[in-house]
Amino acid sequence: MDSTLDSPVLHVNGDRLWSDLMELATIGAYDDEATGLVGVDRQSLTDEDAEGRRLVIGWMEDAGLEVTIDPMGSIFGRRAGRRDDLEPVMAGSHIDTVATAGAFDGCLGVLSGIEVVRTLDDQGIVTERPIVIAAFTEEEGVRFGTDMLGSAVAAGRIDLETAYGLTDAEGKRFGDELRRIGFVGSAPVLLDPPYSYVECHIEQGPVLQQKDVAIGVVTGVQSISWQRVTLHGRAAHAGTTPTELRVDAGLAAAQIIVKVREMVDSGRYGRLRGTVGHITASPGLPSVVPDRAEITVDLRNPEDHHMEAAERDLDEFLSALPDAQPGLRVETRRMARTRQVPFSVDVQETIAKSAADLGHPVDQLMSGAGHDAQEIAAIAPTAMVFVRGQHDGISHNPREYSTPEDCAAGASVLANTILRLAQENTR
Amino acid sequence: MDSTLDSPVLHVNGDRLWSDLMELATIGAYDDEATGLVGVDRQSLTDEDAEGRRLVIGWMEDAGLEVTIDPMGSIFGRRAGRRDDLEPVMAGSHIDTVATAGAFDGCLGVLSGIEVVRTLDDQGIVTERPIVIAAFTEEEGVRFGTDMLGSAVAAGRIDLETAYGLTDAEGKRFGDELRRIGFVGSAPVLLDPPYSYVECHIEQGPVLQQKDVAIGVVTGVQSISWQRVTLHGRAAHAGTTPTELRVDAGLAAAQIIVKVREMVDSGRYGRLRGTVGHITASPGLPSVVPDRAEITVDLRNPEDHHMEAAERDLDEFLSALPDAQPGLRVETRRMARTRQVPFSVDVQETIAKSAADLGHPVDQLMSGAGHDAQEIAAIAPTAMVFVRGQHDGISHNPREYSTPEDCAAGASVLANTILRLAQENTR
Numbered sequence: 001m002d003s004t005l006d007s008p009v010l011h012v013n014g015d016r017l018w019s020d021l022m023e024l025a026t027i028g029a030y031d032d033e034a035t036g037l038v039g040v041d042r043q044s045l046t047d048e049d050a051e052g053r054r055l056v057i058g059w060m061e062d063a064g065l066e067v068t069i070d071p072m073g074s075i076f077g078r079r080a081g082r083r084d085d086l087e088p089v090m091a092g093s094h095i096d097t098v099a100t101a102g103a104f105d106g107c108l109g110v111l112s113g114i115e116v117v118r119t120l121d122d123q124g125i126v127t128e129r130p131i132v133i134a135a136f137t138e139e140e141g142v143r144f145g146t147d148m149l150g151s152a153v154a155a156g157r158i159d160l161e162t163a164y165g166l167t168d169a170e171g172k173r174f175g176d177e178l179r180r181i182g183f184v185g186s187a188p189v190l191l192d193p194p195y196s197y198v199e200c201h202i203e204q205g206p207v208l209q210q211k212d213v214a215i216g217v218v219t220g221v222q223s224i225s226w227q228r229v230t231l232h233g234r235a236a237h238a239g240t241t242p243t244e245l246r247v248d249a250g251l252a253a254a255q256i257i258v259k260v261r262e263m264v265d266s267g268r269y270g271r272l273r274g275t276v277g278h279i280t281a282s283p284g285l286p287s288v289v290p291d292r293a294e295i296t297v298d299l300r301n302p303e304d305h306h307m308e309a310a311e312r313d314l315d316e317f318l319s320a321l322p323d324a325q326p327g328l329r330v331e332t333r334r335m336a337r338t339r340q341v342p343f344s345v346d347v348q349e350t351i352a353k354s355a356a357d358l359g360h361p362v363d364q365l366m367s368g369a370g371h372d373a374q375e376i377a378a379i380a381p382t383a384m385v386f387v388r389g390q391h392d393g394i395s396h397n398p399r400e401y402s403t404p405e406d407c408a409a410g411a412s413v414l415a416n417t418i419l420r421l422a423q424e425n426t427r
Numbered sequence: 428m429d430s431t432l433d434s435p436v437l438h439v440n441g442d443r444l445w446s447d448l449m450e451l452a453t454i455g456a457y458d459d460e461a462t463g464l465v466g467v468d469r470q471s472l473t474d475e476d477a478e479g480r481r482l483v484i485g486w487m488e489d490a491g492l493e494v495t496i497d498p499m500g501s502i503f504g505r506r507a508g509r510r511d512d513l514e515p516v517m518a519g520s521h522i523d524t525v526a527t528a529g530a531f532d533g534c535l536g537v538l539s540g541i542e543v544v545r546t547l548d549d550q551g552i553v554t555e556r557p558i559v560i561a562a563f564t565e566e567e568g569v570r571f572g573t574d575m576l577g578s579a580v581a582a583g584r585i586d587l588e589t590a591y592g593l594t595d596a597e598g599k600r601f602g603d604e605l606r607r608i609g610f611v612g613s614a615p616v617l618l619d620p621p622y623s624y625v626e627c628h629i630e631q632g633p634v635l636q637q638k639d640v641a642i643g644v645v646t647g648v649q650s651i652s653w654q655r656v657t658l659h660g661r662a663a664h665a666g667t668t669p670t671e672l673r674v675d676a677g678l679a680a681a682q683i684i685v686k687v688r689e690m691v692d693s694g695r696y697g698r699l700r701g702t703v704g705h706i707t708a709s710p711g712l713p714s715v716v717p718d719r720a721e722i723t724v725d726l727r728n729p730e731d732h733h734m735e736a737a738e739r740d741l742d743e744f745l746s747a748l749p750d751a752q753p754g755l756r757v758e759t760r761r762m763a764r765t766r767q768v769p770f771s772v773d774v775q776e777t778i779a780k781s782a783a784d785l786g787h788p789v790d791q792l793m794s795g796a797g798h799d800a801q802e803i804a805a806i807a808p809t810a811m812v813f814v815r816g817q818h819d820g821i822s823h824n825p826r827e828y829s830t831p832e833d834c835a836a837g838a839s840v841l842a843n844t845i846l847r848l849a850q851e852n853t854r
Contacts, residue, residue, distance in 0.1 A: 006583070008678065022794045034534075034659070034661070034662065034718045034719065090601075098710070098712055098714065098715055099710040099712060099715075100662045100710050140713065140714070141713070141714070142713070142715075143598060144672070144711045147714070148519075171816035178727075186780070197550075200732070203665035203667070204664045204666070204668075205664075205668070206666040206669065207670070211684065212783075216759045222666070226665065226713050226714075231661065232461070234461070234821075234824070235444065235461065235527050235823060235824045236821055236822070236823065236824055236827055237631045237632075237795075237796060237821070237822040237823040237824075238632040238702035238704060238725045238726045238727070238820060238823075239631070239649070239651065239725070239795040239796035239797065240632035240698065240794075240795035240796050240820065241632070241698075241819075241820075241821065241822075242632075242633065242699075242819075243692070243700060244687075245633070248688075250684060250703055250706050251684055251685070251688055251703070251705070253684075254680070254681035254682075254684035254685050254703075255685060256707075257677060257678055257681035258678070258681050258682060258685050261670075261675075261678055264670055264853070265670070272670075273665065273666060273670060275664060275675075275713075275715075275716055275802070276677055276681075276713050276717075277677070277708070277710075277713045277714060277715045277716065277717060278708070278711045278712060278713055279677050279706055279707070279708040279711070279717070279720070280706070280708075281704070281705070281706040281707075283525070283526045283527050284573075284704065284706070284707075285524065285525055285569045285704050285705060285823075286569070286681075286702075286704045286705055286723035286725050287527060287567070287568070287574070287653075287702070287725055287763065287796075287823065288525055288526075288527065288569075288654050288702075288706060288823045289567065289702055289704065289825075290703075291461045291527070292461065293706070296713035296715050298665045298666075298714055300665070300666045311642065313664075319715070328753075334701070335713065338488075351608045367666075367667075368666040368667035369664060369666040369667050370665075370666065371515075390548070392669075392672050393667065393668075393669075394661075394663055394664070395663070395664040395667060395668075396662060396663060396664040396665075396712075396714065396715045397661070397663055397718075398666075408707065424456055
C-alpha cells in the first residue's frame, strides 16, 4: 500500500535553487564571442571541474548528506531513511560541461536534488527509504570522447581500466587527470542498484516551449551513434598537381559532411539527426592538398531500426569514397553507440502524479540527448523530469536558459516524486 | 651586338650543387608520418629559416660575393662585372618551405645561382655586367598568409609597413619575427631594376616527365587567387536541436569545398585548379553544431577571363549560402590575387639558346605555381628555367624529387643564360 496519502505536497525554495545554479555557473565562466554572452566552460577533470565539485560537496554536507566518491570520481550524497537498510531512491545528473555551455545542462539535476533534501529537512520529513543525490563524472564526453562515462562505469557497461585509459586531445589519460584533481574515491566501482532513479534535466529542445508546458515526462532516450572518421590522402602542390592525380582528404571529409545532411533531409531514416562537430585537416596550408582529415559523425534516432539503416548506408558511402579518389584510405573508430532506452512506466506515472498534485500540466516526450539516466536504467527503474527551455530550447550554448519559475517547478516535481518513491513498498 | 660568340659553353659542377642541396635540406628535417620519408619544415622567419640563411650566406661569401640584406630580410650576393656601373643580371628564388616540403622547391634556384658563380670563377670568366644571386623572404606564404612576400615588397607591389603588420597563426607579427631572427637589413626596400632576372626552379608538375625532357622554358605564371572564408553559425546541441533550427557553419564550409571541386570538374572555367587546404571548425566537439568554420580557397587559372568567371560564380555561391541556412554569416578575406604574368620572350629565347648549346631539348610551358619571378617581372625582363621532377612532379611533399643530373642540367642552362645576358648591350 501507499503511505504517501498522508504526505504533504512539497514546494521547493526556488530562490535558493536559482542562487545555487547561478553560483555554480561562475566557475568556468568565459566571455563568449559568438553570442556576446557569458558562457560556461567546465570540462571534465579540469581545475574548474574540481572547483565545481568542491562547491557541490560543500552544499551536500551543509544539507547533512553523507558524501562518498567512487573510483571514477562520481559523487554521492546520502540522506538516511527510517528504514535505512532499504534500497535508496536516487536522483542526480552531472556538473561537467561542454566548451560553450550554459548554466543548466546537468547542473539542474544535481542542484535540484540537493534542494529537495533541504526541503524535506525544512518540513521535518524523514522518508522510509534513504535518498541519494548523485553527480556523475564526464557525462558530456567532450574531453575523453565517451559520454555518460561515470554512470556507464557505475552501471557496469564500461570497465574501470578502459575508462582510465581514455585520453583527451592532448593525450592526457583520464586516470591521471582524475588523480591530478584528487577525486579518486573508495566507494565501490559498481553502484548498488537503487530502488529507483529520477533525473531532472532541461529539455535541450523546443517541444515543451512549443506546447506551452513547463514539465515533460520523459519516456526514454533515443539511440545515439558517435564515430570518428579519419581520411588519409596525399599532400600535393595546389597549383601544379593535376586534379586527377590528387588524393584530397579534405574533399572526402566535406563529401561526408554533405552526405550526412542529405540523409537527414531525405526522411528515409525516420527522425534521424546528424551532426559533424569536429573537423580538422592537415597540414592545413592554403597551397597544399590535405593529406589527412578527421571528422566526428554524431547520429541520433528515436527508433533503432532507422538508426541501423542510417549507419549501414553511411558505411556504404564511406567504403565507396576511394572509388572516386583511388589511394584514399578511410579509417573509422566507434566512439559511442547506445540503443534506444525505454524508461520505467511506473516511475513515469509517479512523476505525472506529482506534477498533477502541483497543478502542472505535462507532456510526454522522448529525449534527444544522452543522459546518465539511460545508464542507470540498466540496473534500476528509471525516468526523467524535463524542464522547459527558452529560445527553442537551445543548449550547449551560452543562450541556454530556463526561467527560475520553470526550474523551481521541475525541482518541486522531483521532490514529490522522490517522496512518493521513498515511501513505496516499505512494508 | 652579342659578345657571347667567343664565350665557352659552361658546365656546372653537379656534385657540388647536389651536396649543397642535401646539406641545406638537413635544416628543418623531420620524419614524415604520411610518407615514411624525411621531409623539410623550414617555414619563414623560424629558427630553422635563420640557420638556413646563415648557411647560404656563408656559401655566398665563400664564392666571393658581396652580401647585402634588405629590410624584408631578402638576401643579395653580388659579383662585380667589368662594367660594374651597368645593371646586373639577377638570378634567385627562396629557401623558405611549406610544413611538409622536400629539398628542391626554391632552394634549387638559390643554390644553382651560387654554383654558377663558382663555375665562372673556375673558368676565370669576368662578365661585363655584374651578377646578383637573390634569396627572397617568405615566398611560400604559408606562415604569414601572403606568398611571394619578399619579392613583392622588393618590386613595390606591397609596402613594407603592410608586410611588417602581417601575423602568423599565433598572432606573431612579421616585423617582430624578422627582428627576432636578426635579419632586418639596410639595403634599399625597393630593388634597383636589374638588367634581367632568371629563376631556375623545379617544375612541381608532371609535364616535363611526361614529355621526357629535363628542361622547360617557362612562358609565364598563371593567375592565382587565395581567399579565407569564415562561416559564422550558431552552436547548438547535436541531439536535440531540430535540423531546421540549425545554423551549421561546418556544413556550409563542406558545401563550399564540394562546390569548388564541382567547378573544377565542370570544365566551364578552362584549366581551373581549386584547393581547400585549410579547414577548421569550432568548438570542434562531437555533440555541438559548429558555430564557426574557416577555410582557405586557392584557385589557379592560366587564363584571366576564366579565373574571373570562376571567382564571380564562387562569390555568387557564397552569397546564396544563407538562403539555405538563415542566420548564417559568410565573411571573406582576400589573401592573394595575381593576374596571369607573361614572361619576356627575349629572355625565354636566351634560355632556349643556352639549352640548345648544351644539347638539351626543351619544352615550353606555363607555371602552375606562383614564383618570385612573377613579382620581379614587373620591373625587369624575366623568365624561368624549369627542371623535371619525378613522381608526376609531386611537390610540397617529402616525395618531391629531381635527379642530380636534371638539377645539374638546369644549373648549366642557368649558367649559360646568365653569361649571355651579362654580355648583352654592353657597348
